[in-house]
Amino acid sequence: MKTSTPQGKSPQSERFRRGWQQLEAIDGEAGKQVINSLQAIAPDLARYVIEFPFGDIYARSGLDLKSREIATIAALTAMGNAQPQLKVHIQAALNVGCTREEILEVVMQMAVYAGFPAALNGMTVVKEVFAS
Amino acid sequence: MKTSTPQGKSPQSERFRRGWQQLEAIDGEAGKQVINSLQAIAPDLARYVIEFPFGDIYARSGLDLKSREIATIAALTAMGNAQPQLKVHIQAALNVGCTREEILEVVMQMAVYAGFPAALNGMTVVKEVFAS
Amino acid sequence: MKTSTPQGKSPQSERFRRGWQQLEAIDGEAGKQVINSLQAIAPDLARYVIEFPFGDIYARSGLDLKSREIATIAALTAMGNAQPQLKVHIQAALNVGCTREEILEVVMQMAVYAGFPAALNGMTVVKEVFAS
Amino acid sequence: MKTSTPQGKSPQSERFRRGWQQLEAIDGEAGKQVINSLQAIAPDLARYVIEFPFGDIYARSGLDLKSREIATIAALTAMGNAQPQLKVHIQAALNVGCTREEILEVVMQMAVYAGFPAALNGMTVVKEVFAS
Amino acid sequence: MKTSTPQGKSPQSERFRRGWQQLEAIDGEAGKQVINSLQAIAPDLARYVIEFPFGDIYARSGLDLKSREIATIAALTAMGNAQPQLKVHIQAALNVGCTREEILEVVMQMAVYAGFPAALNGMTVVKEVFAS
Amino acid sequence: MKTSTPQGKSPQSERFRRGWQQLEAIDGEAGKQVINSLQAIAPDLARYVIEFPFGDIYARSGLDLKSREIATIAALTAMGNAQPQLKVHIQAALNVGCTREEILEVVMQMAVYAGFPAALNGMTVVKEVFAS
Numbered sequence: 094m095k096t097s098t099p100q101g102k103s104p105q106s107e108r109f110r111r112g113w114q115q116l117e118a119i120d121g122e123a124g125k126q127v128i129n130s131l132q133a134i135a136p137d138l139a140r141y142v143i144e145f146p147f148g149d150i151y152a153r154s155g156l157d158l159k160s161r162e163i164a165t166i167a168a169l170t171a172m173g174n175a176q177p178q179l180k181v182h183i184q185a186a187l188n189v190g191c192t193r194e195e196i197l198e199v200v201m202q203m204a205v206y207a208g209f210p211a212a213l214n215g216m217t218v219v220k221e222v223f224a225s
Numbered sequence: 226m227k228t229s230t231p232q233g234k235s236p237q238s239e240r241f242r243r244g245w246q247q248l249e250a251i252d253g254e255a256g257k258q259v260i261n262s263l264q265a266i267a268p269d270l271a272r273y274v275i276e277f278p279f280g281d282i283y284a285r286s287g288l289d290l291k292s293r294e295i296a297t298i299a300a301l302t303a304m305g306n307a308q309p310q311l312k313v314h315i316q317a318a319l320n321v322g323c324t325r326e327e328i329l330e331v332v333m334q335m336a337v338y339a340g341f342p343a344a345l346n347g348m349t350v351v352k353e354v355f356a357s
Numbered sequence: 358m359k360t361s362t363p364q365g366k367s368p369q370s371e372r373f374r375r376g377w378q379q380l381e382a383i384d385g386e387a388g389k390q391v392i393n394s395l396q397a398i399a400p401d402l403a404r405y406v407i408e409f410p411f412g413d414i415y416a417r418s419g420l421d422l423k424s425r426e427i428a429t430i431a432a433l434t435a436m437g438n439a440q441p442q443l444k445v446h447i448q449a450a451l452n453v454g455c456t457r458e459e460i461l462e463v464v465m466q467m468a469v470y471a472g473f474p475a476a477l478n479g480m481t482v483v484k485e486v487f488a489s
Numbered sequence: 490m491k492t493s494t495p496q497g498k499s500p501q502s503e504r505f506r507r508g509w510q511q512l513e514a515i516d517g518e519a520g521k522q523v524i525n526s527l528q529a530i531a532p533d534l535a536r537y538v539i540e541f542p543f544g545d546i547y548a549r550s551g552l553d554l555k556s557r558e559i560a561t562i563a564a565l566t567a568m569g570n571a572q573p574q575l576k577v578h579i580q581a582a583l584n585v586g587c588t589r590e591e592i593l594e595v596v597m598q599m600a601v602y603a604g605f606p607a608a609l610n611g612m613t614v615v616k617e618v619f620a621s
Numbered sequence: 622m623k624t625s626t627p628q629g630k631s632p633q634s635e636r637f638r639r640g641w642q643q644l645e646a647i648d649g650e651a652g653k654q655v656i657n658s659l660q661a662i663a664p665d666l667a668r669y670v671i672e673f674p675f676g677d678i679y680a681r682s683g684l685d686l687k688s689r690e691i692a693t694i695a696a697l698t699a700m701g702n703a704q705p706q707l708k709v710h711i712q713a714a715l716n717v718g719c720t721r722e723e724i725l726e727v728v729m730q731m732a733v734y735a736g737f738p739a740a741l742n743g744m745t746v747v748k749e750v751f752a753s
Numbered sequence: 754m755k756t757s758t759p760q761g762k763s764p765q766s767e768r769f770r771r772g773w774q775q776l777e778a779i780d781g782e783a784g785k786q787v788i789n790s791l792q793a794i795a796p797d798l799a800r801y802v803i804e805f806p807f808g809d810i811y812a813r814s815g816l817d818l819k820s821r822e823i824a825t826i827a828a829l830t831a832m833g834n835a836q837p838q839l840k841v842h843i844q845a846a847l848n849v850g851c852t853r854e855e856i857l858e859v860v861m862q863m864a865v866y867a868g869f870p871a872a873l874n875g876m877t878v879v880k881e882v883f884a885s
Binding site: 673674678681683684687688689691692693694695696697698699700703706722723725726727729730731732733734735 | 805806810813815816819820821823824825826827828829830831832835838854855857858859861862863864865866867
Binding site: 332342 | 659661665706
């Protein structure tokens with residue numbers, strides 16, 4: 094398995110550079126930790142995380158970053174099986190300018206669409222991030 | 226089973242009135258059809274839809290309606306088992322001022338968090354609403 | 358692939374007979390149709406449906422059949438991706454003595470645990486069964 | 490964000506009082522802890538938990554409390570992403586008169602509808618509650 | 622496709638060409654139809670489908686195509702909310718050399734991990750593809 | 754509740770013996786621990802795990818054990834709410850001859866079908882098993 098680390102050279106280097114910048118700007122330290130923890134076990138998955146979600150999707154115009162993070166927090170809270178990612182994206186939402194109140198409202202609203210347990214468990218993650 | 230129809234009187238009338246106004250303004254005709262189709266089989270559930278999601282949640286300040294609809298479209302696309310509600314909320318998003326492009330971006334972004342099938346099936350619903 | 362149809366002989370015949378009786382008593386015609394539609398494509402899966410859910414689980418003492426159907430309707434409504442089975446079990450619940458009101462209450466209650474879309478889509482199936 | 494704590498005054502006070510009584514009677518200490526842990530971060534969500542699930546749904550006639558808890562345990566076990574709530578409701582089921590055997594049967598039955606992992610992980614929670 | 626068509630030029634053209642070849646070889650006509658139906662509404666999502674799943678993932682060495690399709694059929698059957706994609710991939714599995722019996726076994730096995738409804742509903746899709 | 758432990762005698766003893774052999778051969782120590790931890794709380798569920806998944810399904814011809822484990826890892830990674838079982842089956846996959854690279858590829862591929870969080874959380878479990 095060939096790896097393409099942050100230091101790697103590859104034909105996708107443009108997407109990779111753009112993705113890395115987005116990931117740094119949006120997710121900050123938490124995002125880099127996700128990438129680092131993947132390097133030893135699945136470096137190509139680390140590269141795909143940088144290239145597709147960040148290099149392709151988050152880099153798109155057509156939807157501002159605040160709205161993108163609201164969409165992500167809503168989805169992850171509703172799915173209810175992705176707490177580590179929810180944690181990263183609550184911090185990311187704060188990084189791109191969402192207020193604490195907006196984040197709380199999104200998580201609370203999920204009680205309507207995914208049930209109260211989803212909202213309550215999402216709130217536990219919010220609490221953790223806000224306290225840190 | 227006591228029913229509490231739109232014409233009913235109850236101690237919750239303030240929430241109900243507020244919810245009904247929100248539902249009309251946000252979901253429009255599609256929302257009223259959901260309520261009507263529930264009246265014969267489960268009128269109390271119709272009332273709860275008006276009171277809790279609309280009277281309590283959508284009426285809250287703290288998050289603008291455009292962001293609320295982005296959150297809802299994200300969650301319903303990611304969950305992938307609520308097509309009728311996704312349809313209503315794509316129309317609702319247009320009603321409260323989301324652009325077509327913004328809606329497409331939210332659905333597309335779900336490929337990252339819930340997989341390509343969720344995004345593709347969400348896109349099928351988007352297509353249907355935009356064509357109507 | 359060896360098949361074990363309702364007419365088959367096998368070491369599991371005791372479980373099979375017991376399961377077939379349970380399936381007839383609980384699911385009635387709808388249950389037999391499920392089995393029949395599986396015979397041509399996956400007869401062993403048809404046999405497993407009779408043996409494990411019905412021969413093993415529904416035949417157990419420790420929980421009455423009404424409560425078993427309430428549990429099943431709750432789970433299938435909450436999961437939201439098993440409409441054909443929900444339909445069979447709403448009829449089954451009526452067959453074993455649940456009232457229409459009890460079934461409506463179970464489906465409605467799922468708004469709390471799995472969100473309003475799950476409850477609304479479950480209600481659509483209830484409506485269909487009650488009207489038939 | 491205005492808060493509506495157990496001590497708060499609001500037009501919904503009738504639903505709130507009824508919900509609080511239900512929550513105390515059904516969930517006991519575990520329920521109050523859920524409410525308390527929400528007060529600092531999202532007091533309105535705490536209030537909604539009391540008002541909608543307990544003040545509206547559990548207070549309804551039409552389905553006895555034992556059956557309601559059976560439905561809830563079934564749904565939460567099947568969904569498999571709501572362990573904290575499953576824990577509360579296994580205790581709640583005991584509080585309203587379900588036997589240990591009935592609870593075990595509901596969780597076991599979910600192997601049929603949501604797969605063995607859901608039943609096994611539900612059983613881990615059961616074990617924890619029964620041992621406490 | 623206005624933005625990035627099969628004929629388009631872009632820095633990702635290598636991934637795109639590789640993905641398009643994979644998609645043709647694996648999914649055949651059904652895959653092209655998915656792409657075509659996306660062209661009018663979300664051409665960039667069509668491009669991403671070609672580039673990431675096919676250009677990046679299916680083009681990887683390390684797992685043969687038969688095993689990749691077995692993994693995909695298992696996942697889509699278990700998730701239970703992606704019937705159109707399950708249909709495409711049952712055909713794709715046949716295209717890359719899976720036998721009918723192997724496909725039936727994978728879907729049947731999902732009864733263990735995701736419950737009987739998931740396996741039964743998957744079998745309905747299998748039946749449809751095998752009959753076509 | 755009558756128990757049917759590994760030492761028990763029952764009409765299903767043929768299925769049970771076959772299942773126990775399969776479980777030992779495939780899951781090894783981890784499988785036996787699952788069974789043991791169930792004995793005190795739900796011995797019949799322990800017996801069903803041996804009889805249905807292992808005695809019936811894994812004992813079937815028509816799909817080799819490597820492919821069965823690939824299917825299971827795919828499904829459990831995609832569902833995202835069955836980490837303890839995913840852990841057991843990553844070890845089981847190694848036991849029946851899957852390479853580490855094949856397992857990594859299956860988990861990585863789930864990013865396409867169930868989203869990046871599912872793949873990342875699956876990778877965390879892979880890492881744990883490979884390190885043990």
